[in-house]
Amino acid sequence: MWKFIVRRLFVTFPQIVLLSIIIFILAQMMPGDALTGLIDPNIDPAAIEQQRERLGLNNPWYVQYADWVKGAVQGDLGQSFRYKMPVTELIEQRMINTFWLSLLTLIFTYVMAIPLGIISGRWNDTWLDRAITGYTYIGFAAPLFITALLMVWIFGFHFGWFPTGGSVAPGLTPGTFEYFMSKLQHLLLPAFSMAVITTVSTVQYLRSEIIDTKQKDFIITARAKGAPESRVYNRHIFRNSLLPIAAFFGYEISGLIGGSVFIETIFAFPGMGKLFLDSVLLRDFSVVSSVVLIFGIAAILGALLSDIILSIVDPRIRIK
Amino acid sequence: MSNKLLEIKNLTTSFRIGDDYYAAVDDVTLTLNKNEVLGIVGESGSGKSALAFSIMRLHNRAKIEGSVLLNNQDIVNMPTTNLNKLRGDDMAMIFQDPLTALNPLMEIGEQIGETLLLHNPRMTQKQRKLRVIELLNLVGIPRPEYVFEQFPHELSGGMRQRVVIAIAIANDPELLIADEPTTALDVTIQAQILDLIRKLKNEMNAGIILITHDLGVVAEMADRVAVMYAGQIVEIAEVHTLFENPLHPYTKSLLNSVPTEGQDKLHVIQGIVPSLKNLPRKGCRFAARIPWIDASAHEENPVLHEVELGHFVRCTCHAHFYFSDESKEDEKNGIS
Amino acid sequence: MAFLEVKDLQVYFPIKGGFFNRTVGHIKAVDGVSFSLEQGKTYGLVGESGSGKSTTGRAIIGLENVTSGQVLFEGKDITSMKSKTKDLRKDIQMIFQDPYSSLNPKKRVLDIIAEPLRNFENHSKQEEKKQVQDLLELVGLSPESIFKYPHQFSGGQRQRIGVARALALKPKLIIADEPVSALDVSVQAQVLNFMREIQDQLNLTYLLISHDLGIIKHMCDHIGIMYKGRYVEEGTKDEIFTNPHHIYSKRLVAAIPDINPRMREKQYRYRQEVQEEYNQSYNDYFDQEGLAYSLQSISDTHKVALPKRG
Ligand SMILES: Nc1ncnc2c1ncn2[C@@H]1O[C@H](COP(=O)(O)OP(=O)(O)OP(=O)(O)O)[C@@H](O)[C@H]1O
Ligand SMILES: Nc1ncnc2c1ncn2[C@@H]1O[C@H](COP(=O)(O)OP(=O)(O)OP(=O)(O)O)[C@@H](O)[C@H]1O
Ligand SMILES: [Mg+2]
Ligand SMILES: [Mg+2]
Numbered sequence: 001m002w003k004f005i006v007r008r009l010f011v012t013f014p015q016i017v018l019l020s021i022i023i024f025i026l027a028q029m030m031p032g033d034a035l036t037g038l039i040d041p042n043i044d045p046a047a048i049e050q051q052r053e054r055l056g057l058n059n060p061w062y063v064q065y066a067d068w069v070k071g072a073v074q075g076d077l078g079q080s081f082r083y084k085m086p087v088t089e090l091i092e093q094r095m096i097n098t099f100w101l102s103l104l105t106l107i108f109t110y111v112m113a114i115p116l117g118i119i120s121g122r123w124n125d126t127w128l129d130r131a132i133t134g135y136t137y138i139g140f141a142a143p144l145f146i147t148a149l150l151m152v153w154i155f156g157f158h159f160g161w162f163p164t165g166g167s168v169a170p171g172l173t174p175g176t177f178e179y180f181m182s183k184l185q186h187l188l189l190p191a192f193s194m195a196v197i198t199t200v201s202t203v204q205y206l207r208s209e210i211i212d213t214k215q216k217d218f219i220i221t222a223r224a225k226g227a228p229e230s231r232v233y234n235r236h237i238f239r240n241s242l243l244p245i246a247a248f249f250g251y252e253i254s255g256l257i258g259g260s261v262f263i264e265t266i267f268a269f270p271g272m273g274k275l276f277l278d279s280v281l282l283r284d285f286s287v288v289s290s291v292v293l294i295f296g297i298a299a300i301l302g303a304l305l306s307d308i309i310l311s312i313v314d315p316r317i318r319i320k
Numbered sequence: 321m322s323n324k325l326l327e328i329k330n331l332t333t334s335f336r337i338g339d340d341y342y343a344a345v346d347d348v349t350l351t352l353n354k355n356e357v358l359g360i361v362g363e364s365g366s367g368k369s370a371l372a373f374s375i376m377r378l379h380n381r382a383k384i385e386g387s388v389l390l391n392n393q394d395i396v397n398m399p400t401t402n403l404n405k406l407r408g409d410d411m412a413m414i415f416q417d418p419l420t421a422l423n424p425l426m427e428i429g430e431q432i433g434e435t436l437l438l439h440n441p442r443m444t445q446k447q448r449k450l451r452v453i454e455l456l457n458l459v460g461i462p463r464p465e466y467v468f469e470q471f472p473h474e475l476s477g478g479m480r481q482r483v484v485i486a487i488a489i490a491n492d493p494e495l496l497i498a499d500e501p502t503t504a505l506d507v508t509i510q511a512q513i514l515d516l517i518r519k520l521k522n523e524m525n526a527g528i529i530l531i532t533h534d535l536g537v538v539a540e541m542a543d544r545v546a547v548m549y550a551g552q553i554v555e556i557a558e559v560h561t562l563f564e565n566p567l568h569p570y571t572k573s574l575l576n577s578v579p580t581e582g583q584d585k586l587h588v589i590q591g592i593v594p595s596l597k598n599l600p601r602k603g604c605r606f607a608a609r610i611p612w613i614d615a616s617a618h619e620e621n622p623v624l625h626e627v628e629l630g631h632f633v634r635c636t637c638h639a640h641f642y643f644s645d646e647s648k649e650d651e652k653n654g655i656s
Numbered sequence: 657m658a659f660l661e662v663k664d665l666q667v668y669f670p671i672k673g674g675f676f677n678r679t680v681g682h683i684k685a686v687d688g689v690s691f692s693l694e695q696g697k698t699y700g701l702v703g704e705s706g707s708g709k710s711t712t713g714r715a716i717i718g719l720e721n722v723t724s725g726q727v728l729f730e731g732k733d734i735t736s737m738k739s740k741t742k743d744l745r746k747d748i749q750m751i752f753q754d755p756y757s758s759l760n761p762k763k764r765v766l767d768i769i770a771e772p773l774r775n776f777e778n779h780s781k782q783e784e785k786k787q788v789q790d791l792l793e794l795v796g797l798s799p800e801s802i803f804k805y806p807h808q809f810s811g812g813q814r815q816r817i818g819v820a821r822a823l824a825l826k827p828k829l830i831i832a833d834e835p836v837s838a839l840d841v842s843v844q845a846q847v848l849n850f851m852r853e854i855q856d857q858l859n860l861t862y863l864l865i866s867h868d869l870g871i872i873k874h875m876c877d878h879i880g881i882m883y884k885g886r887y888v889e890e891g892t893k894d895e896i897f898t899n900p901h902h903i904y905s906k907r908l909v910a911a912i913p914d915i916n917p918r919m920r921e922k923q924y925r926y927r928q929e930v931q932e933e934y935n936q937s938y939n940d941y942f943d944q945e946g947l948a949y950s951l952q953s954i955s956d957t958h959k960v961a962l963p964k965r966g
Contacts, residue, residue, distance in 0.1 A: 021498075120480070220378050220415070220421075221423075221431075221487065224376055224407055225408035226439060239425065315425060316424065362841075364839070370901060506705045507867060507869060507911040508907055511927060534839055536913030539916060540920055560917050560918065563915070583874070585849055586845035587845060
């Protein structure tokens with residue numbers, strides 16, 4: 001198993017390098033460059049040219065790439081031309097916010113999805129199962145942003161139970177209990193909104209996995225041994241159906257990234273997703289490419305995590 | 321004390337296809353004694369496995385009518401908790417398909433150990449492991465300590481089949497249903513497994529139902545043989561009688577299909593087994609496969625007739641049956 | 657010139673291990689096997705499970721990388737994959753062990769059987785359909801079956817579809833790996849009769865791999881017995897069945913269930929005797945690693961694996 005993991009790590013590194021090259025090339029291909037949005041177009045072109053020279057924007061691409069990578073590794077992702085501050089600084093707090101949002105979303109997702117999937121799969125074709133599959137169909141059809149808007153409107157504005165923007169109430173000192181509670185309160189509604197949607201695929205997957213496993217021959221073998229139904233389910237069916245779900249975990253992360261762009265924007269939540277959208281609109285390319293890089297790395301590491309989990313839990317991979 | 325182990329009366333097992341139920345096992349009545357091997361043979365799809373599953377009540381969604389008595393306890397209407405005490409302990413089954421009968425994510429040792437755990441909760445883990453290794457040895461698996469920790473996909477088909485057998489015999493069952501136990505094995509291992517089953521019978525006084533389409537295996541193992549066709553028993557007799565004096569046209573045809581010395585062309589039964597939905601439900605079910613036999617030879621509602629003590633045959637057509645190619649010979653002979 | 661000649665065939669599978677998945681050892685699935693087939697005859701390959709029978713068959717048809725040795729078909733060396741021309745691939749076909757997994761479940765019978773035809777011959781849709789229907793009739797399936805999918809057939813019927821596919825290109829040699837082991841007796845008889853019939857019609861040669869010695873006895877002219885990747889004995893049907901020399905062959909022949917229930921006791925005792933002989937003389941027949949020795953001729957056709965005298 002360790003061999004498998006280490007080998008898998010060897011694949012991850014080139015993946016990340018490739019990702020960085022692609023992002024870099026895309027950034028180069030974008031219309032205009034870092035200066036375009038920043039400088040008054042009426043300025044003397046010679047002055048602009050001078051600026052470009054100074055920023056190294058006229059160097060050959062590989063020199064620029066090397067500079068960029070060198071910077072990135074040292075934590076220097078360039079300057080945001082919009083916010084007039086280093087990208088690293090800009091991203092740091094937001095990354096932490098998004099991390100907590102994602103974590104809470106994942107927790108909500110599994111807390112909801114596993115029981116629902118199990119109920120639905122074990123008692124399939126009962127009214128309870130129909131209700132749950134009904135929910136998954138609606139969740140599948142309703143786009144995330146509509147659900148989120150609905151949530152904001154109902155629980156945020158109508159009932160006023162949750163704040164509808166920001167990541168913490170202003171004026172609180174970090175480290176205090178109030179500060180923590182305020183943070184949590186700001187997280188709950190967006191995390192829940194996102195989880196309502198991400199749950200759907202997990203529920204459906206788990207349900208079909210359980211129904212599938214139920215009909216396998218080895219379940220009959222277990223019954224023929226005299227195993228009571230509870231043991232048949234706990235030892236054979238759930239165990240075998242939950243493994244692929246566990247392995248799915250890492251891949252969830254890519255889904256969360258997409259979701260966070262919408263959710264954070266709708267909830268005016270200062271995280272990576274919102275930053276991404278804002279920067280795209282403002283053509284703040286150094287920020288955009290940094291955010292994409294971080295998202296990309298997160299997705300790659302997620303896939304890595306999935307494979308590692310799978311290699312731990314599935315003997316068919318473990319022995320390789 | 322009665323010697324009767326299993327008593328099946330008018331057992332009918334039906335599966336739902338569309339909106340209707342179709343009987344895959346149709347009004348089967350059988351008994352099995354202790355220390356007896358009953359062979360069941362029949363065409364693929366004739367309901368052999370369905371019958372075996374009904375005895376253990378392993379069908380998921382099937383309608384079961386009639387009664388199955390194991391040591392006078394009615395299995396069909398028994399509460400599940402009681403049934404679970406019998407399954408794996410008093411009665412056990414070897415499944416037909418070794419490739420799918422084992423949990424792919426569980427170690428072999430744990431899968432065999434589970435059946436011990438369920439029926440001897442007092443056994444310590446260490447004792448269990450010893451017994452599992454003993455069982456693996458019994459079924460002829462080399463290096464049992466190593467196999468103990470392996471997963472099914474690491475074993476060959478033949479080895480998996482032996483694991484399935486080890487699970488079945490783990491608690492020395494009184495009733496062992498073996499559904500094609502050796503089809504996946506080569507003859508030397510087959511001989512070894514059959515020895516094992518024989519031992520279970522002789523030493524433990526167990527009753528064995530041996531389902532197979534290998535008539536050689538039946539000839540070697542069985543005390544009595546039941547022949548099934550299209551869900552029904554068409555003939556049942558003591559093994560010597562069946563092989564020496566088969567009566568039902570299906571039994572005769574079957575025996576004729578087996579390759580034997582100096583035979584050039586093997587006998588083939590005309591037509592195909594109809595699917596469950598299209599089984600003829602009236603008249604002699606085998607009639608369509610022997611169309612050259614006059615319709616009047618068959619009974620309207622064929623029942624089992626006891627032609628001699630313990631030898632039952634369904635329908636009256638056996639008295640008028642001849643093989644079709646023979647008939648031409650006969651005709652020629654008759655003319656000349 | 658033999659029709660098909662296999663010379664000192666070895667097929668090793670690498671055992672991977674170590675950090676970079678290097679090869680750390682080999683499974684000697686086939687370890688120096690030689691035999692030859694005569695055209696129009698049936699050659700039977702038997703032996704214990706895992707002895708390399710299927711691997712031998714697959715190596716001949718080019719589905720397995722040959723480690724060393726030669727395969728000559730009508731005098732042409734066809735050992736390496738590259739030398740297998742289109743014609744050769746047409747001439748040698750294989751029927752597989754498992755009728756369930758060897759047919760693509762998503763394809764209609766028409767497409768399954770027509771697939772080899774499409775690769776090698778150009779026919780109009782009409783001709784192709786006609787040809788497939790003829791083939792189906794040949795194997796005893798109704799011509800209307802062409803639009804069905806494999807799961808709609810019984811095991812026996814599926815195996816016949818496999819046979820029909822193998823026959824589509826009118827091959828000269830068919831490698832049949834357990835062609836009837838999944839079928840019940842009457843259907844088995846049907847497939848076997850049919851195989852013999854077309855053998856006569858088309859002058860086919862079979863390499864028949866099977867566990868079932870009854871079938872081998874019925875079908876084969878010559879028989880080879882394998883044990884752990886090597887040959888232990890080779891001979892004509894009569895030599896093998898009435899006069900087996902190697903202890904493993906004896907054991908194999910003794911293990912065949914007898915169809916006569918009256919022979920039960922006798923058979924049982926005979927088996928005990930052979931088992932005793934096996935235990936006693938094991939070292940005379942196998943080397944230190946438990947492998948068979950190389951073959952020595954004891955008559956024109958009969959060869960047995962024995963240690964070299966002297
Ligand atoms: N769960 C099921 N639902 C519907 N039909 C079924 C089911 N199980 C079996 N059948 C049908 O019942 C009939 C009897 O099947 P069964 O498996 O008992 O045959 P068998 O005699 O064991 O055949 P084989 O020798 O191929 O194992 C077949 O026509 C089969 O298609
Ligand atoms: N692709 C492969 N990789 C590694 N080992 C293999 C592979 N294929 C076969 N083997 C091994 O080679 C040996 C011979 O296998 P083969 O399938 O030829 O046996 P066989 O004689 O056909 O057995 P059976 O009668 O069970 O079909 C076995 O030990 C098997 O585990
Ligand atoms: Mg069956
Ligand atoms: Mg094989």
